[in-house]
Amino acid sequence: MQHASALVVGSLTIWFKVSAKLDKLRDDKAAGADDLLPRFLNCIKKEIISPIVILFKKVLREETVPSDWTDANVDRYTAIYSVHPYSPKDRWSRR
Numbered sequence: 094m095q096h097a098s099a100l101v102v103g104s105l106t107i108w109f110k111v112s113a114k115l116d117k118l119r120d121d122k123a124a125g126a127d128d129l130l131p132r133f134l135n136c137i138k139k140e141i142i143s144p145i146v147i148l149f150k151k152v153l154r155e156e157t158v159p160s161d162w163t164d165a166n167v168d169r170y171t172a173i174y175s176v177h178p179y180s181p182k183d184r185w186s187r188r
Contacts, residue, residue, distance in 0.1 A: 107146045115142070 115138045118131035134141070152158050 104146060104150065107149050108142060111142050111145050111149070112138070 115134060118135055120132040120135060122131050124130045
């Protein structure tokens, strides 16, 4: 069993890492697959850090992630045809 002070230090380390990642979110970016805008996440940052730390600690302790975290949000048709063969970048590189 881990010592109580090691758990606190570990929690603080995770807390600071989560906080640093949330600090890097740019308000002018679009929402991700979860439809959460970075501006919204920045507004509620102080309220969501602790629950995120609890989730991360649980994942690390159990060495498994929730099944809905592993489910990909990919449409097969979109994934296959999402890259256009004649995108501007390709067009310029062929000259």
